[in-house]
Amino acid sequence: MNATLNPTHAAEVNARSSILARLRATAIPEALPLPEVKAWFDAHQRHEDSAQRVSRLRAALEAVKTEVHDTTAADWPDLLLRLVEAKGLRNLLIGADTPHGAELESRQPANLELKRYAESIDTWRDVLFDEVDASLTLAKSAIAEIGSLILWPTPQEPRLMSLVPSVHFVLLDVATIHADLHSAITNEGWKDGLPTNALLICGPSKTADIQQTLAYGAHGPRELVVLLRHADPVKEGAAA
């Protein structure tokens, strides 16, 4: 941008200095101490084991129409393929070069087309919007208290994967579940580096804009399916 000749730019520079000057002209009352956010969350922490944490996450997700399935590191691909079949999905969008994507590809599912998010969205936007039925992404972690999945989209699993397809499958390792949002932010050191886009997701998209009537499937996914991946074999929950 041309800094010297652009009148809008000159106006902006002027606006900036005027606004800051007006704010600074006001005597700021005694320097307030930093709010004690950590102390608040420490005092309200629940003492729970990992099983309790998982069940709290599950309850919060199920309360907003999310399907939650228990599975294991070995069994999740089979479970996913069964669910995909039961839902009658024709294709599934997977990330390019992810271990879980490769795992699925190695199964060579018969009735399911695996699409890779291999190119810039600019080249295939209409296909994504009009033809992709479902997607699979890995959650970075989750938050038990508010039932939210944490997604940090990557070049391999870009952000639109969790937004455009009608059905969104999320793989979540139970070991990564945090108690609350504050501990997620601090334990994972978010302040030292956030991706271009970080997301908390709780349930399929929804709206109550028509006469306060709740309807799922507003602009994002209509269905959210969480595969809780346990490290050890557990008894299979009801699949589909």
Next chain:
Amino acid sequence: MSQVIKIHPMEDFKERSRDVLNNPGQRKNFRGAMDFLQAKRRAQFPDQDELQGLRELGSQIRRYSLAHLPRLLEQLEAKLTANGVQVHWAQNPDEANAIALGIAERVKAKKIIKGKSMVSEEVGFNHAMEAAGIEAFESDMGEYIVQLAGEAPSHIIMPAIHKTKQEIAELFAKEIPGVAYTEDVDALIRIGRRVLRRKFADADIGLSGVNFCVAETGTLCLVENEGNGRMCTTVPKVHIAITGIEKVVEKLEHVPPLYSLLARSATGQAVTTYFNLISGPRKPDEKDGPEEVHLILLDNGRTQAYADTELRETLKCIRCGACMNHCPVYARIGGHAYGTTYPGPIGAIISPHMLGLDATYPLAFASTLCGACVEVCPVKIPITDILVRLRNESQAKPESEEATLRGSGAGRTVAGTAVWNVWAQVYSRTGLYKLASWFMSRGRALSPSDQGAWTRSRTPLVPAPKRLRDLLKERK
């Protein structure tokens, strides 16, 4: 350049209020919606101690952020710039729209898809874009409905709260080609979804508001349920975010308490579907996301509120709408009657800074001062104190020390001032008071039957036949 619609909210405030009061259908809509939202919020705060503690914490965070506002704005700007986000400053709506138009012109944009943003309503964004031949399309379901009907939002969180599903069904059948009348809400939402999907894919620019700006990381936080906010900030090549200068917090850890208060106070949800943290445009190795991200920081009178310690509390607001959901006045007259972008109690105390007290002071009087708004405000804004302050400001002598705001003294009249002067004299002198009250009680038959606004819907005020002083004397 752009022409923002000139708003004179007070010109027919009373008329508009009366119209709604005489419309049983509308009153039923609002009453039902308010009862629903109140119950939902109540269910989210079962523990009073937790609620009060969290409100105190939320209030402290907002107060701290405001105390350090100029520094935090500079830090935010530096961080965002380092992240690749372009930061713009606007003193008023015209400047904000000019910045957006400048960007639109440069990228040759013809279509803008909009996520929910009250600040864009505040600056008359859609109107300014249309005047320049650019389509600005609302994508929040409620905003979409309101835009389709050619109306303005009547609530800051639920824009179409004044409409029944029958009205929306009629609107869709009339305005959207090929749509048949249906009252089924799921079907109506599916129709909206279908229309808007194409709009997301075709738009050149996505516009959004911001719920919190985080200074330490240079992050824009957006809270939503529908996913349209994510669409607007991810699909088009350019994302423009617009927000007020007061929305900044210093640390990322300041966000969780405010987010919790916002979601629970606004719609009675523990959490929203999406919490979207944007820290920059698409990087070279990334496959989606906007190539440009802009943030427009708008003043529009906020620095006036900031200059006064008492009025600065107004800027703590996180725009949850709980004050209007619990306001007995809002529940009866609804959002449109106010005539301002922000209705309800928060509208009455923030609008004077945006539009001038002269254009808005009657709003400060449209309150019973019952304090329901103060009780529910998640960041403890002393709304009723500020309403009283604004009432006083509206009666202040212009250019005196009491007149500190644009438009102060606009409600002052010669007759009114004279009446209050007499009142002050009588009530500060015992002899005069005795005499006056004697005449009042003895001359009660002379009380006028027309007592202005009071007698429009009430019986006239008549002094008691005996003064308190007389009654006490009789008891002895």
